[in-house]
Amino acid sequence: MRELELYFGPQHLGMVGNFSITLKVEGDRILEAQANPGYLHRGFEKLMEYRTWIQNFPLVCRINVVEPDHIEMIYAMAVEKLAQIEVPERAHFVRSIYLELARVGSHLFGLWAYANMLGFDTVAQWAMYHRDLILDLFEELTGGRVYHIYIWPGGVRRDFPPGFKDKIVNTLHSIGGCVPDYDSTFFNNRLFYERANGIGQLTREQAKQWGATGQTLRATGMKFDIRKVEPYAAYDKVDWDVPVREDGDAYSRVWVIRDEMIESVHMIFKLLDDMPEGPVYNRIPNPFKWKVPKGDAYVRCESSRGELGLYMVSNGEDKPYRVHFRTPSYPNGLITLEKLLENASIADVGNIMISLYVVAPEIDR
């Protein structure tokens, strides 16, 4: 069979986000895949060296558009570690609730993309509708629909507005009520099993070797979750469980996402119950003059896609000296995807890519 080169280019129905893969194809079988990112590269780490610590705070959440909240959190944690800033108790709880809401929202977006890719348009419409309900919650809390700019070093930017607690509870109940419908139409659907079982299979050794974290790792049976491994915010004050699956293929990855969503909703209810009263922000010094002491730090948190880390170097100036984000889609998109696409079929490219939860802006930064 003749060997062809196919551009699974940025403008393609099977592609979510701005990312392209060049495939060496023989008939329907892919011989070799080469990821080709860079369409969304804005040079964040260069721009952040030109802005002061507080000016970076609105910039930093623009790295990943699907889920900007964990990146705000990671930046705030890094600055707090370098500058030894204490965060009040209630702020930990508000942050955890905010991050879990963001995780559910981000998983619903992933579900929309994945269900659309597999042709389940009904489930995609439902998922996007429920995500929109969560965006309304964010708009109520932070003032922004998608980019919330809410967690800044020292705590969070505003406290809960009055009556926000039961707004969260009502929204989550309305979403939770639809879970049996999701299960019947999508998760327990035989077609989904046929379409996703055995696709993009990777063993635990391969996952470890390729630096995969998050669902890709938990789908192979490893209970590796940064919220348990290195607890931050209020995750160690609430008992919850890390959902795990065995087979490491697309089917179990999507199931891990489903269990994680349900786990997050339960966790939010628990966090809401024992959230203490008190301030949510202790003031950082004057933004024009604030100099973070010299030093470097690597902090990490569990974003909806895996381990999100930030290596930050400061040399005592009012601007960061060097910032490097370790985003979870980076190894997923560049190594795991290329390895999994070898001798897969063309029809499964979208399936594998979205089940690996690859988001283009996280790779390019």
Added chain:
Amino acid sequence: MKEKTTNKKGSILSPFKAVNYLFKKPRTLRYPFEPKEPALRYRGFHLNDWEKCTGCGNCADICPNEAVTMVEIPEIEPKPGEKNERPKLDYGRCCFCGLCVDICPPGSLRLSRDYFHIHFDTNTFTFTPKDEKTDKEHFLGSKQYSILKASLAHRKENYEGFVSDIDYSLFEPQRVSMPEVSPDERKLSFIEQVIGYNKEEAKAEASRCLECKLCEEACPAHLKISDYIRAIYEDKPGESLKKIFEDNPIPSICGRICMKHCEAACSLSIRGEPVAVRWLKRFVADSIKDYETALELQTAEPTNKKIAVIGAGPGGLSLAYFLTLKGHKVVVFDSLPGGGGMVRIGPPLYRLPIEAIDKDVDHIASLGVEFRFNTTVGKDILFEDILKEYDAIYLGIGTTVSYSTKVKNISEAHLALPFLQENKIGSGTKVGKEIIVIGGGNVAMDVAREALRLQHMQYPGENVITKTVSLEDWDQMPATEDEIEEAKAEGIQFNPGWGPKEVKIENDTIKGLLCVKVKSVFDEQGRFSPTFYEEKKMFLDGDMIIEAIGQAPNFSFIPKKLFNKLEFTPNRKVKVDENGMTTIPALFAGGDIVNLNLDAVTAIADAKVAAEGIHKMLCEG
């Protein structure tokens, strides 16, 4: 190991359960027919209240995308504490993060809940935000407002969204509290009331300054305030002192008694406490023991021109400093035994100790200025001789003669300045148990608080009382607000709105003061001509009366024929041109005899102008 979760295969028929959605209400919002309101905290387009906005420019400095630029607005006239600039927004750059709202000291910049602006021309995306208070035309009531026509020129009124909240603001509204001696302890002695910042407190206070430079425009001498505060923050007191000395050679004095025009103009003072600019200047002056080494000043090579300065007050001292730096030979004459002029005898020791004054004066002397103390011009040396011998003369004589109310047998009462001078550098005066001070200005406050201290020292343990009587009512009192507070804290009794009528004398001891209720203090043109309700009287008993109702300058040493050539402004101040020169050539003047607001920093500003004038005259002339 948990039991292995077998992959449930799922059934082919389960999706049909979704059929029951057929009978449910559709989830689609019928937008725009049913409008959907954004959340109460939504971050939409900007609103700026032009009355509250001071044009300080902090929003332009904080913006990460340089979307905010300050724009000159011609119809706003700048005044202390406000520039005539307003922020202009470029929605081709703005990311609606709201940092400008959180940093805005007056809280005038807010985000509304409007977000519709769709246009084919990119120039319409830049605009200077106003709000419904000042711009009725673009903000419409809910009846005329329609979503389809909504844009930056067609917005809803009272539609505020993300608003600044003082607990989450990016500036620190509270000032670092200054350690002070407690009121009841300080009224027993003359120790200095304000103890002064230590290094950490000064750095913390200096870190509050947002460097919007409103204070520098409000300060009569235009000190480089944000630079010297930044130097304190960066632990460089030497450099900070250099910045101060560029405009003000007497920081130790000004750090204690300045009228703080800068703090009144500070943008943080609107919703919080202003940056303690005066105390920071004092911290710099106190923390550097020897100015010499820190400043490394070199005077220019001598120009063998001689300048005479009459009066070693703040104006005289500054002129001497500026001109010695330029290489001229300066001689300062003063009738008092030491430097400082009014500042030496006026403010009592608990506000301005003598060592603080001498520290500045000695430094200026060390630069080569010759001080001739205890020489009154007109008595020990004649004015005509000075005119002949020196190339230029500067009148820094200030207002040294106390007014008197000339009420019936007021001759028994003391005058403020001699009373203060006697206590500060003289042998001290005997005070009575009940003292009445006539007057409501800062000098009256100093006299009253000093009298209270003397009472406690001379009659320890007995109950003593000091009362003040002033024509002006509470809000019209010329004394600064914190002076009045401190005096009240020390237990001084105020009787505002009463005028002195007659001093009651019985067998030649003072029994008290008969007062009458004041109807009005100033007439229509604002000139001082009080009117009274003659029938409403009050008798204040007291055994000692001190008058502190203002001072006048003493020009007696100038010969008549020269004095007539000197022109005066309508409110009896010396007329000077833009170089500070009076109508008599080579005679310059400045300070309280020229300006309306009588304080040290204005005198320094005049001295700086006069120094340039003299230097220019001597070099070209």
Added chain:
Amino acid sequence: MNKSLKEKLESTFKGLRIAVPEESRIAVSAESDNVLAILRFLKDAGFNHLALLSAVDWIEDNVFELCFILTSYMQNDDEVTGRQSLHIILKTKIPRKEPQFKTATGIFPNAEPYEREIHELFGIKFEGHKRLIPLLLERNYEIPPFRKDFDTRKYVKEVFDKIPSVEIEEK
């Protein structure tokens, strides 16, 4: 735990400066030639997850600093033991003039894209790397953009602001 690791490291390799700034973090700075051996040693000691390979451009002391950030997946697969929260940051300095370094993909295969990115954005060559082709950038820059001497604001003025806007000649 990290006490014994510290001694083991110091015993097997010389010329190391090891600091333990806080309980869960070890900073090791070593010469560039025995870095790969240390990586191999640490991988066998259980730190099998290369979280990040980053480069810092210290322009004043004319040096690039490569940082390998290592943590470990779990020792046994279900419980979560305390070991994982330990980070090891292995730093080494390489000269700034024609910088080059040996590839670490032999030990950690997932270092491959990081090295490609650092090659493209800093200009550090990695010998033995199979695919050092461009990863993110479209235009070619004479100074790699993430170096400190590349001024992005000046670059924007020179390149993008020079492009004229299209004047629509009204017919």
Added chain:
Amino acid sequence: MDRNQITKWLKAPAKMANKYSLHVIYFCTGCGIIEIPPVITSRWDAERFGIIPVATPRQANLFLITGYVSVKTLRPIIRTYEQMLEPKYVIGFGSCPINGGMYWDSYNTIKHLDKYIPIDGWIAGCMPRPEAIIIAVTHLWTLIDKEMANGYKKYRENYEAYRKNQEMALGELDWPPLFSVSDKSRGNVQ
């Protein structure tokens, strides 16, 4: 009844048909794409306004440039734009394509998008909400009615300038010019 009155009547139904069935090309160029799924799915349902996402540029006549444009994305954007059939309209989302937005000092993003392709409408916001997108479509209708949404005509008439700018930004372009640069006769196409 003069000639252009008749042509006006004949053109009205074509214009209405074109206006009420804008097909959007499915191309996620920037970060604003996160607001497109809510618009085309059940909650905001842009299909009530005739907006349907389609797969290839050949079927589309509305191109939404959602958010910032990096240099590498500009190349597929220009190719997609040139493959779309006329009449075609482009709407720019958010502040980044207008004047650089948050990445005004980034070495890899395009600051003013209207230097490279004609833009018929801009929506303010970072990024614009679904409601703003829907109202933007109603504005586009009025522009089409008033024959002001003629970005594609401008592209044809000033093609050399656009092409030169594109080459300045992207170096050499590996596809032939859309309109042969030499002949001036194409000006009179309707």
